[in-house]
Amino acid sequence: MTATPNKTAIITGASAGLGLECATALLASDPTWHVVFAVRDVARGAHAVEQAGHPARCTVLEMDLASLTSVHAFADDFRGRGLPPLHAIVCNAGLQVVSGTEHTAEGVEMTFGVNHLGHFALVRDLLADLAHPARILVVASGTHDPAKTTGMPAPRYTRAADLAHPADDEPVDGRRRYTTSKLCNVLYAYELDRRLGCGANGVTVNAFDPGLMPGSGLARDYSAIGRWAWRYLFPLLRVLPNVNSTRASGARLAALVCDPRFDHVTGSYIEGKRPIASSTDSYDLEKALDLWETSEQLLERTDHQDQPGEPRGRAAK
Known part of the structure; x- marks a missing residue:
């Protein structure tokens, strides 16, 4: 007998990659799950x-994380x-914008807006709809930690504003x-x-932390030679620790959604299959509070542009 789905998972950016x-x-792992593909292009x-x-x-x-109106409509x-x-x-x-400065529909810098603020809005809008027990996963990156050798510049968090x-x-x-947006992901999750x-x-x-995933769509804003290297040369690095295929990291992320061994794991930074320490800055309570309060203020500006009535979603207090 085929099992009837009795749980839903929403996955943003589910049209490709991780x-x-x-x-x-x-x-494939559990027939009781229904999956919502939250995507820009249906x-x-x-x-x-x-x-x-x-x-x-x-x-x-349909949902475009670069538009808070779109996020609200999705919910x-x-x-x-x-x-x-x-x-x-x-x-x-998530995305990287390396060719210049772009902005979301609300005028927020694009990388911060998509990688952090759009997801902040999504979770806020759907908190009241969660059936317990529930799990929220935030995909971060080892690049948030300057103590790791990643080839990426260290985050620079001054103020969320x-x-x-x-x-x-x-x-x-x-x-x-x-x-820095990946540091925001960890600060926000905690x-x-x-x-x-x-x-x-x-x-x-x-x-x-899915690890470095050569061949994923993260390099789409790189130069032509950078995109070529990302697609054809970087996969050779998979012999190194925490360099993974999107399939391997996707399976690990799915386990965090459904595997009973993670039932009581919370407030953790998980690399692959195990919790590890994140960066020193990620435990900074002042930065976390600043990020939270600024994010709420940015969302309030959008709420005031909506029609009068009850506020959307329910913020965690």
């Missing part, structure tokens, strides 16, 4: 569903679909903006976990 591999592994999302298999247990919904659309209860949110989608709206005369360093009671209220929150 997100698609996570969805594929989750669908046509690509539909193709991804075909690749993942099990289309009857998949739903494709409303999700609620109206009558899907199984929501038990997992995987904040996976500076990240959202860099000064016009600030030198553009897209790779540093990326590593702060959200604290505000949700460190697992005591039925919701666990963890940050996940």
Whole structure:
């Protein structure tokens, strides 16, 4: 007898790369999960569903993390679909912008806006919809930790307001903006976990380091030679520690969604299959509070532009 799905997981950026591999592994490992592919391009999302298999247990919904209006619309659309209860949110989608400065629909610097703020808004909007027990996963990166040799510049966190709206005369360093956004991911995961009671209220929150994944779409804004090297040369590095295929990392991320051995793991930074220490700055409570409060302020500006009525979602207190 075929099991009926009784749990839903939302995976952002599920049309390719790590997100698609996570969805594929989750669908294959447990027939009780229904997966929502939260994607910018629904046509690509539909193709991804075909690749993942099990289309009857998949739903494709449009969401652009570079538009808070789109994130809010996604949450409303999700609620109206009558899907199984929501038990997992995987904040996976991310980008690097190295060719200049781009902005979200709300005028926020793009890397910070997509990698952090869009996911902050998504989780805030859906917290009240989570069925307990639930898991929230935030995909981070080892590049957030300057103590690791990653070939990337160290993060530079001053204030979240500076990240959202860099000064016009600030030198553009897209790779540093990326590593700083990954620090924000870890700061956010830890702060959200604290505000949700460190697992005591039925919701666990963890940050996940998938390792270096050559061949993924993260280098799409690189130069032509950089993209070629990322696709053809960097995969040769997989013999090194924590250099992985998207399939291997996707399977590990799926395990964090559904494997019972992670039932009570929360507030952790997980590299591959095991919790490890994250960077010194990631445990800075002042930075975490600054990031949280600034993120709420940025969302409030968008809320005030919506029609009068009840506020969207429910923020963790």
